[in-house]
Amino acid sequence: MKIKNICCIGAGYVGGPTMAVIAQKCPEIDVTVVDINKERIAAWNDEDVENIPIYEPGLSAVVKEARGRNLFFSTDVDAAIDKADMIFISVNTPTKTYGIGKGMAADLKYIELCARQIARVSKNDKIVVEKSTLPVRTAEALKNILDNTGNGVNYQILSNPEFLAEGTAVDDLMNPDRVLIGGDIDTPEGKEAVEALVDVYAHWVPRERLLTTNVWSSELSKLTANAFLAQRVSSINAMSELCEKTGADVNEVAKAVGMDSRIGPKFLKSSVGFGGSCFQKDILNLVYISKSFGLNEVADYWEQVILMNDHQKRRFAAKIVQTLFNTVSGKKIALLGWAFKKDTNDTRESAAIYVADYLLNEQAEIVVYDPKVKTEQIYADLDYLNTRSSEENRARVKVVNTPYEATKDAHAVAVLTEWDEFIALDWKKIYEEMLKPAFLFDGRRLLERKTKEEIGFEFYAIGS
Numbered sequence: 001m002k003i004k005n006i007c008c009i010g011a012g013y014v015g016g017p018t019m020a021v022i023a024q025k026c027p028e029i030d031v032t033v034v035d036i037n038k039e040r041i042a043a044w045n046d047e048d049v050e051n052i053p054i055y056e057p058g059l060s061a062v063v064k065e066a067r068g069r070n071l072f073f074s075t076d077v078d079a080a081i082d083k084a085d086m087i088f089i090s091v092n093t094p095t096k097t098y099g100i101g102k103g104m105a106a107d108l109k110y111i112e113l114c115a116r117q118i119a120r121v122s123k124n125d126k127i128v129v130e131k132s133t134l135p136v137r138t139a140e141a142l143k144n145i146l147d148n149t150g151n152g153v154n155y156q157i158l159s160n161p162e163f164l165a166e167g168t169a170v171d172d173l174m175n176p177d178r179v180l181i182g183g184d185i186d187t188p189e190g191k192e193a194v195e196a197l198v199d200v201y202a203h204w205v206p207r208e209r210l211l212t213t214n215v216w217s218s219e220l221s222k223l224t225a226n227a228f229l230a231q232r233v234s235s236i237n238a239m240s241e242l243c244e245k246t247g248a249d250v251n252e253v254a255k256a257v258g259m260d261s262r263i264g265p266k267f268l269k270s271s272v273g274f275g276g277s278c279f280q281k282d283i284l285n286l287v288y289i290s291k292s293f294g295l296n297e298v299a300d301y302w303e304q305v306i307l308m309n310d311h312q313k314r315r316f317a318a319k320i321v322q323t324l325f326n327t328v329s330g331k332k333i334a335l336l337g338w339a340f341k342k343d344t345n346d347t348r349e350s351a352a353i354y355v356a357d358y359l360l361n362e363q364a365e366i367v368v369y370d371p372k373v374k375t376e377q378i379y380a381d382l383d384y385l386n387t388r389s390s391e392e393n394r395a396r397v398k399v400v401n402t403p404y405e406a407t408k409d410a411h412a413v414a415v416l417t418e419w420d421e422f423i424a425l426d427w428k429k430i431y432e433e434m435l436k437p438a439f440l441f442d443g444r445r446l447l448e449r450k451t452k453e454e455i456g457f458e459f460y461a462i463g464s
């Protein structure tokens with residue numbers, strides 16, 4: 001079976017880049033990405049590809065090449081479903097904020113709405129691909145909805161979780177370590193569907209990296225991968241605190257440990273804490289699933305990864321307060337970086353939000369500079385916490401367009417995102433324009449201590 005038309009529901013951080021790369025690599029397949037968010041679709045269609053809604057290195061060029069040729073962005077969800085032989089579901093699956101499983105389980109309402117819409121619209125057989133990260137056995141629920149509310153057409157459900165990391169999405173998609181495809185491999189129809197998706201990826205991914213499994217293994221592998229990655233960050237962050245007490249240096253420890261080929265060097269960078277839309281939500285989801293099977297020890301084991309991360313963010317903010325003579329009330333604190341990591345404009349669960357919130361509770365005046373995050377996003381992130389009124393957030397937090405505006409007259413500067421440009425700032429000028437003593441807090445181990453201390457900064461870095 002050859003796929004000619006693909007529809008992807010959800011034009012977000014996953015749907016947009018993934019489909020842009022599929023379209024670029026498979027010029028004979030028409031790819032339509034749909035979303036209910038009109039502004040987002042309008043931005044994807046903006047004449048100037050630099051204005052697409054998601055910042056990822058290299059993404060604009062890919063969109064420029066394929067858009068209008070075989071890559072389309074639209075709000076007409078029904079039409080795109082109707083035309084497609086294969087439908088990717090790439091909508092958001094946030095943590096539930098209400099009812100049973102509140103604060104832990106994945107909210108599957110958007111997934112269910114997609115399933116019902118697909119069932120209502122489809123007039124011929126479809127392959128439905130779970131691209132969103134979902135709890136294990138979601139495919140069963142999807143199939144149930146599709147079979148019971150549909151028009152009698154046949155569906156094959158595949159699980160094809162996405163392993164891209166924001167900030168390197170295009171590279172990750174072009175050259176993935178593996179692509180995982182789960183399907184009903186015990187039936188000829190299931191096998192055929194899996195092969196159809198394998199053929200799409202085989203346009204550019206070597207066959208040996210296309211891994212096929214049963215659906216449940218595929219769904220659970222995505223949660224497992226994120227849990228393992230986040231666990232490494234929490235493990236090294238736990239060590240960072242011990243380093244600060246003992247005279248060890250967390251970067252040296254990480255290097256020594258990471259050179260062991262059984263452990264490996266990646267994801268051992270200590271920081272103010274991991275953020276992003278996925279790690280916390282997916283681990284909480286894993287914890288919830290484990291609890292629901294009565295596996296309390298399994299649940300507690302993974303939950304500790306989150307608790308450690310919360311501690312690291314709080315600890316960093318508390319360190320600022322303590323160092324500034326136990327009060328930041330009325331003091332100007334410059335935050336460099338708001339995105340959850342460099343090379344993305346995504347701020348979901350960014351450590352910066354929580355550090356800012358903590359400092360605002362201590363009555364600090366906050367000034368933020370981030371090269372890619374929009375002002376309104378910063379206010380929306382703070383408002384979302386509901387700690388104080390939106391007016392107060394606007395009165396106490398200022399967002400500026402240059403790092404020097406942020407740091408001028410500040411009591412302290414905190415680096416919260418590892419943007420490359422922060423390394424090469426004119427730190428001497430920053431020092432001269434700050435109040436003295438000039439405190440510099442490096443939450444990312446980005447800056448060189450020696451040169452900053454030579455300038456005159458009181459320098460603190462995580463884990464040393």
Ligand SMILES: NC(=O)c1ccc[n+]([C@@H]2O[C@H](COP(=O)([O-])OP(=O)(O)OC[C@H]3O[C@@H](n4cnc5c(N)ncnc54)[C@H](O)[C@@H]3O)[C@@H](O)[C@H]2O)c1
Pocket residue numbers: 009010011012013014015034035036037040077090091092093110113114131132133134162163164165166277278
């Ligand atoms: N962001 C990542 O790095 C990443 C990586 C791997 C997997 N994932 C998973 O991929 C999924 C999507 O994540 P994201 O970061 O792209 O989310 P996102 O919030 O950026 O995008 C989701 C989009 O889906 C749209 N949407 C929701 N319901 C819809 C509906 N019924 N019809 C049409 N559009 C609808 C929303 O408007 C939104 O634009 C999540 O399950 C996430 O866990 C994310």
